[in-house]
Amino acid sequence: MTKLQNPVLPGFNADPSMIRVGDTYYIANSTFEWFPGVRLHASKDLAHWQQLPSPLSTKTLLDMKGNPASGGIWAPDLSYADGKFWLVYTDVKIVEGAFKDMTNYLTVSSKIEGPWSEPIKLNGVGFDASLFHDEDGRKYLVQQTWDHREYHHPFDGITLTEFDTTTMKLQPKTARTIYTGTEVKLVEGPHLYKINGYYYLFAAQGGTVFTHQEVVARSKTLEALSFETEPGDPFITNFDTPDNYVQKQGHGALVETPSGEWYYASLMARPWNHVNESSTDPRGWSTLGRETSIQKVEWDEAGWPRIVGGHGGTTFVDLPKDAIETTAPAHHSQHDDFTSPELDTLNWNTLRIPFTSEMGTTGDGKLTLIGKGSLANTHDLSLIARRWQAFYFDATVKVKFEPFSYQQMAGMTNFYNDRHWSFAFITWNEINGHVIEIGENNRGNYTSYLKDDAIKIPTDTEYVWFRTKARKESYSYEYSFDGENFKEIPVTLDAAILSDDYILQSYGGFFTGAFVGLAAVDYSGYQLKAEFRDFDYKELGDKLLPDGSYSWQASESRFD
Structure with missing residues (x-):
């Protein structure tokens, strides 16, 4: 087998956060109001994924009684640093209306299987929070920022706040907006990377529907509003590829293989149409929910990431050259x-x-x-x-x-x-x-x-x-x-x-x-x-x- 087939995680497996530790890749997905919280999978070849126990398996770590439908766990972020797995997750208590009351938490484990530490409350500034571990040892929470005021757009940019590992608390006075997105609006799902001297910010825009997309911005510093957006087309989107087998791609995470290749895990969907409907309006019905796709990434001469095969992505993607065959069920009976x-x-x-x-x-x-x-x-x-x-x-x-x-x-x-x-x-x-x-x-x-x-x-x-x-x-x-x-x-x-x-x-x-x-x-x-x-x-x-x-x-x- 030389190619993976999308989706790599079929059925409801949204908002993938992908990392690599040694020769093993891990993906964490949203679970919303379903318990246990956060879905974990592992692979050594990016094509076949073994499911792992969910980290949020007790009421101490997660209690969603009374949460509205599609509240609960939004866009968890999995990272690895200092010999530990770090998991940031959001429990959203309000879905509709002007407010998005939520709490962002952090839990840590020396092993992916757990046990996971008692949850640490971080803040409620906005959802889709991720933890960035800088090369100098400093850590930052990167998150969408919510604005309830009806005369402002509710998605108020991407906020960066320093995290003190001594006290295990955020330092609110360091908070600053580093990126406001483009005119597409609805900027969310941020993940930050340090590559070749640049800070690269990957963020979703356009809402998690058929207008969904991922944009990339970069900066030499982490100063306020210092990030410039990748020129040309969005990094990934299916808004203008309605015939693609894979749809709705956007929100996701970047990973480098041991041999230096790059891949991007994204949410996706596979809509279908009734026989009496147009294929484009409505574009379709996604009964399997938002699934997980993986696309290969290359870098252009100016140092910007591009999806191999174009920004719409492909169903079949070349495996990494150093992939290690992974045993996992072909289907899910x-x-x-x-x-x-x-x-x-x-x-x-x-x-x-x-x-x-x-x-x-x-x-x-x-x-x-x-x-x-x-x-x-x-x-x-x-x-x-x-x-x-x-x-x-x-x-x-x-x-x-x-x-x-x-x-x-x-x-x-x-x-x-x-x-x-x-x-x-x-x-x-x-x-x-x-x-x-x-x-x-x-x-x-x-x-x-x-x-x-x-x-x-x-x-x-x-x-x-x-x-x-x-x-x-x-x-x-x-x-x-x-x-x-x-x-x-x-x-x-x-x-x-x-x-x-x-x-x-x-x-x-x-x-x-x-x-x-x-x-x-x-x-x-x-x-x-x-x-x-x-x-x-x-x-x-x-x-x-x-x-x-x-x-x-x-x-x-x-x-x-």
Whole structure:
């Protein structure tokens, strides 16, 4: 293998912060309201990535109870200096409106696997904070700066503040704006590097949508407003390459290989269109969220970095000459028989808080969830979920649940946030007792699809099996009473409703991606338990072939 294929981290893996330590590359990604916080991967060849335990795995390091959807962990920054890994992360408490209340934290570890130190509060000046370790030993926090005043632009440039390693505190009096971006506005996601006598500032602009881009500026000093912008086109963007397979590239980080080659990790997306839509307006629906791409970088004669192949990037990228082959799963299918007494947090996530006995238990071949609030609840919720990481997949689970009220529900969900989800579940109604229903929340408006025609569960049935089938533009649910003979529930759901781009049309928090999960609801407050067994997530591919089969074939074009 001589090339990597983008995305290198499929599914919701946004805002990559990439570094190299020795012969190993590491990427840290945003997780927003999903727990545990910050997603970590390692590789020696840039093509194959092994997932590592998430560093923010305790409520001491991260407590997001009540956080709004797409709040929480924004753009973590991973760096290595002085024999330690340094992780800066932001917990955002307000997403919409004039304010972005947040706290930036720092945690340190001698090993990437942890343990990570108690969090140190840094400031709340702005999000996307990163730590720059200068050659003289001094350290600086570099961050987007937020301005709530309605008569100013809210993105108030990139601020640099010195960090005192003796006190482990920032020195606010040293703060200064070093860069204000270009007329594109929305400058954010800064990372600072010292290369060949210049300080190079990489920063995102244009918002994390189809107008997204990354610009580069440089300066000989770190004085206020001393940085000049790279001439010509942006460093990377897909704004003017609507046909590219890879879209939305921008926010990311630069790394040098041991032999002196350069690569850039960026967020990206793979939008699709309904057959009756223009390919450019809307440009598409990104149900897999913002993923991670890697592009090769070369330097021009004037000392500016350029993306190999042009600023739109490519799907296939040459591997480093010194790449060391890395073993990692080719795809991300998962089977969980719930025999472990601990939840598998490499695959499963919870919302805002860790999985504890208050939510349920796992082990002895079953997952027990204690019914809590509805799927619209941002405080008390019993749900575990995993990312969609392919356009075509099947997911199946076996459920035991004996509700006595329509306020009690348990089953399988496809979920974006508290306002956008669907749910195939066992419940109770006045007509048939135990029944199967499908509900959908779309922009906060709830619809029951089966209503009085909800599927009656035979009285001697102990378990119900649910299967969801994702087929890129749409998805559906099936049920079975014996685990072998499945019947389709006659409801086809539009997958676009679970995309960043759809959420953006009505709501400011649109930063995650679609998940498939298991949930138990009992908003009556009686905490009725549900039992889940044998969860299976089977990826089929990213492309539908003419003969009806699937493949992982990619191309340089969205439409091949």
